[in-house]
Amino acid sequence: MDRTLTLVQDARPDAAPPQQVVRRRGGIRISPWLFLAPALLAIGVFKFWPTVWGGYLSFFNVRPYLGNLWIGTANFTRALADPELRTAVLHTGIDTVATVCLSMFVGFFLALLLEGPARHLRFLRTAVFLPVVTAMVVVAELWGTLLFPGQYGSVNGLLGDFGLGPFPFLSSPNSALASVIAIQVWKSAPYDMLIFVAGLAGIDRQLYEASAIDGANAWQRLRNITLPGLRPITTIVLTLGVIRGLRVFTEIYVLTNGGPAGSTETTITYAYNAGVQNNDIGYASSIATLLLVVTIIITLLLRWWRGRVEAR
Amino acid sequence: MSYSGTALGLRMPRSVVSRRAVRILLYALVVFVFVMPLWTLIATAFDGVQVQLGQVALWPTKPTIDNLTQAWGFGVGRGLLNSVIVVVVALTLQITVSTLAAYALARKRFRGASIVMVLIMATLMMPEEIIAIPTYLVLGKIANPFSPGGTLINSYGGLILPLVGWALPIYVLTAFMKTIPVELEEAARIDGAGDLAIFFRIILPLCWPALGTCAVFGFLMIWDQYLLPLLVAQSPDLYTLNLVVTGLQSSQDLSEGIRMAAALVLMVPSIAVYLLLQRFFTRGLLAGALK
Numbered sequence: 237m238d239r240t241l242t243l244v245q246d247a248r249p250d251a252a253p254p255q256q257v258v259r260r261r262g263g264i265r266i267s268p269w270l271f272l273a274p275a276l277l278a279i280g281v282f283k284f285w286p287t288v289w290g291g292y293l294s295f296f297n298v299r300p301y302l303g304n305l306w307i308g309t310a311n312f313t314r315a316l317a318d319p320e321l322r323t324a325v326l327h328t329g330i331d332t333v334a335t336v337c338l339s340m341f342v343g344f345f346l347a348l349l350l351e352g353p354a355r356h357l358r359f360l361r362t363a364v365f366l367p368v369v370t371a372m373v374v375v376a377e378l379w380g381t382l383l384f385p386g387q388y389g390s391v392n393g394l395l396g397d398f399g400l401g402p403f404p405f406l407s408s409p410n411s412a413l414a415s416v417i418a419i420q421v422w423k424s425a426p427y428d429m430l431i432f433v434a435g436l437a438g439i440d441r442q443l444y445e446a447s448a449i450d451g452a453n454a455w456q457r458l459r460n461i462t463l464p465g466l467r468p469i470t471t472i473v474l475t476l477g478v479i480r481g482l483r484v485f486t487e488i489y490v491l492t493n494g495g496p497a498g499s500t501e502t503t504i505t506y507a508y509n510a511g512v513q514n515n516d517i518g519y520a521s522s523i524a525t526l527l528l529v530v531t532i533i534i535t536l537l538l539r540w541w542r543g544r545v546e547a548r
Numbered sequence: 549m550s551y552s553g554t555a556l557g558l559r560m561p562r563s564v565v566s567r568r569a570v571r572i573l574l575y576a577l578v579v580f581v582f583v584m585p586l587w588t589l590i591a592t593a594f595d596g597v598q599v600q601l602g603q604v605a606l607w608p609t610k611p612t613i614d615n616l617t618q619a620w621g622f623g624v625g626r627g628l629l630n631s632v633i634v635v636v637v638a639l640t641l642q643i644t645v646s647t648l649a650a651y652a653l654a655r656k657r658f659r660g661a662s663i664v665m666v667l668i669m670a671t672l673m674m675p676e677e678i679i680a681i682p683t684y685l686v687l688g689k690i691a692n693p694f695s696p697g698g699t700l701i702n703s704y705g706g707l708i709l710p711l712v713g714w715a716l717p718i719y720v721l722t723a724f725m726k727t728i729p730v731e732l733e734e735a736a737r738i739d740g741a742g743d744l745a746i747f748f749r750i751i752l753p754l755c756w757p758a759l760g761t762c763a764v765f766g767f768l769m770i771w772d773q774y775l776l777p778l779l780v781a782q783s784p785d786l787y788t789l790n791l792v793v794t795g796l797q798s799s800q801d802l803s804e805g806i807r808m809a810a811a812l813v814l815m816v817p818s819i820a821v822y823l824l825l826q827r828f829f830t831r832g833l834l835a836g837a838l839k
Contacts, residue, residue: 263742268652272664275649278641278713281690282683283671290682349574360575362826364582369822371772373790374815377797378589381804384602390588393603426582431833483675486774490794504677504775511681512779520681532673 287528294522304518311522321523323498324506331417331502332481338421340473343428348462350429351436361433365426372423376490379419380406409499412492416500419487424480428473435469436462471542478538482531503527586815593809601804615809619796623784624810627792630781631771631814633704634788638711639766645712646762647755650721651747655733665722672715677775683710684779706780707788711770717762720832724758725751760828767821789814 294311296304315321350361367375382390383405392402405415443461452460485504488494494501494509503523511520588604596610652658653665676683687700687710700706728751736746752759777788787795793810796802822829 263737263740263745266743268656268658268661271648271652271656274645275668275713275718276664278645278709279668279671279715280713282686282710282713283674283679284667286679286682286686287674289686290679293682293685346578349571349578360579362823364578365822366586366819367582369768369818370586370815371790371818373772373774373793374589374811377793377807377811378585380797381602381604381808382585382588386602388600389602390604422582422585427833430830434830434833479672479675483677485677485680486772489774489778490797504680507681508775517681517685521685524678524681527678528674531675531678535673 290521290528291525293518294525296518298517298521300515307518311519312526314519315522315526320498320501321503321506324494324501324503327413327500328482328484328502331413331420331484332478334417335420335424335481336474336477338417339424339428339477340470342421342425343473344432344466346425346429347432347436351433361430365430367423368427368430370423372486373490375419375423376487379422380491383415383419406492407496409497412496412499416487416491419491420484424477428477431469431473431476432466435466438469439465468542468546471538471545475535475538475542478534479531482527482534589808589811589815592804593812595805599804604804604808615803615805616813619806619810619813622796622802622806622810623787623792624789624813626785627787627789628813630707630786631789634707634711634773635767635770637704638708638770639763641708641712642714642717642766642770643759643762646714646717646721647752647759648747649718650725651751653718653722654725655751668715668718671713676710676773680775680779683776687780701780702782702786703780704786707773707777707786710776711773714766714769716765716769716832720761720765721755721758724755724831728754757828758831760825761832764821764825764828765832768818771818771821 293304295306295308297307297310298304346364350357350364384390384392385402385404385407386392387396387402389402389405391405395401395403404411406412439462443465444457447457447461483504484502485508488500488502488505489508492500494505504527507520507523507527510516510523588606591605591608592599593615594608594611594613595605596608596612596614597605599605649668653661684701687706690700692698692700692703692705694705695703700709732750732754733746736750741749772790773788774790774794777786777791781787781791793807793814796807796810
């Protein structure tokens with residue numbers, strides 16, 4: 237409330253309109269920039285300033301108390317030649333592609349199974365959706381325990397009943413990334429489900445009835461009506477999934493911190509360790525800047541592709 | 549098995565009963581995979597018998613709140629307080645700021661409106677985690693008005709202010725305000741209402757479904773913050789619940805029960821907010837991938 241009151245006062249001197257306008261349309265008119273000012277301030281200071289500042293620091297060897305040393309593009313050439321960073325980027329790529337594809341697949345299956353207005357379906361959808369709204373820290377904590385390696389771990393105990401395992405899960409370099417991906421799919425598939433449910437609701441029911449009269453079977457209906465009808469919404473699921481994948485941090489940091497043996501190191505955990513553990517702020521900034529450029533390019537490509545799909 | 553006369557002749561006559569059985573089996577499988585793990589967390593948190601490391605309880609035998617009270621002593625209480633302070637203040641500011649901006653973008657014609665919209669939408673391409681380290685550096689350059697000589701690092705301001713400007717609620721509210729008929733506003737203007745009167749008496753009361761959407765998405769976004777508090781909160785007094793819970797994880801001598809109890813305290817508020825505001829959820833679902 238305080239905020240708006242000051243706005244009025246600030247508004248009076250410069251935004252007071254000519255008398256006849258007031259008489260004609262009544263009331264005090266306030267410049268739109270005053271309404272926008274708080275949001276622009278927040279976004280400017282905490283989104284654009286860091287972005288620009290990070291890009292600027294990328295060209296320096298940042299030395300606290302000693303003053304920053306301009307080193308040109310050395311951080312970038314170092315980043316491009318850094319084999320550990322390359323592995324981290326590769327992991328991010330694998331993680332993103334695998335999580336997006338699997339979440340979409342599982343989410344689509346869930347949507348087909350749980351779509352519909354019936355009360356029990358609504359209840360099941362709500363229940364299945366709970367992992368999405370559970371904080372990532374809780375998810376990581378919980379699955380870290382459930383995937384405890386060795387035969388006494390909960391999941392291994394369950395799999396042991398079927399004669400499988402025991403699996404090392406997060407504790408082996410061979411299976412850690414796959415385990416992280418499985419956990420991410422568990423948390424994101426229900427989100428994709430809800431988007432697909434919204435998409436399925438938009439498909440004309442009469443198409444199904446008509447095709448049933450024409451004698452199409454379930455598979456044909458899926459291929460010729462459901463999938464084409466969902467195409468625009470699939471692009472949204474993909475876009476959201478890719479952005480989610482590129483920014484992955486919390487679950488990796490909590491579950492494995494990049495280990496074992498760097499097998500789950502992703503771009504942001506690597507940048508975090510470079511900046512915070514090794515105190516190499518300039519190098520960390522250059523990695524963040526590169527990742528940002530890649531994110532922007534991928535987002536724009538996806539948007540362009542979505543425009544094409546939707547125009548069809 | 550009789551030929552059912554479909555185009556490909558693939559449809560097998562299947563009894564309705566077995567079909568329903570398959571469906572129910574699939575429901576059970578899905579609930580087992582997605583809900584059972586969360587249930588074991590609750591069961592373990594209230595379990596009176598200490599489970600082995602890496603194991604969870606399927607049912608709280610000898611139910612007790614001992615784990616919760618012990619977890620409370622390990623900083624969970626303070627963490628919860630900090631998280632609640634951050635979420636209440638940040639969400640209030642986020643929604644206030646977004647509503648004001650959305651009013652200008654949806655209702656006013658002015659030069660530069662499209663540029664402002666592009667700038668706001670561009671922030672969706674700057675995920676918080678990616679710009680987290682530069683954000684931390686920027687926070688270190690801003691003086692903290694409440695502690696002379698200090699910066700926003702290691703302060704509530706540092707935990708809260710970076711979360712205030714978010715494109716999603718601005719987008720959701722702008723889109724919603726555009727659907728409110730202009731005639732309402734014009735009628736009020738003729739009656740002598742100014743911008744503020746229109747904003748508070750006409751636009752805001754009609755916006756509550758969109759405000760519900762912003763509340764639930766904003767809450768979940770703020771409640772899930774991890775990297776920002778990890779960088780900003782340096783003294784344990786400022787640790788949010790997320791940090792406290794992961795801090796307990798690394799102390800292996802604590803029982804699973806205590807750690808699950810701490811995780812439960814972190815889990816309940818976000819699930820409660822979702823269940824309460826569920827009907828507003830779908831509107832925001834697609835907004836993260838705007839055009």
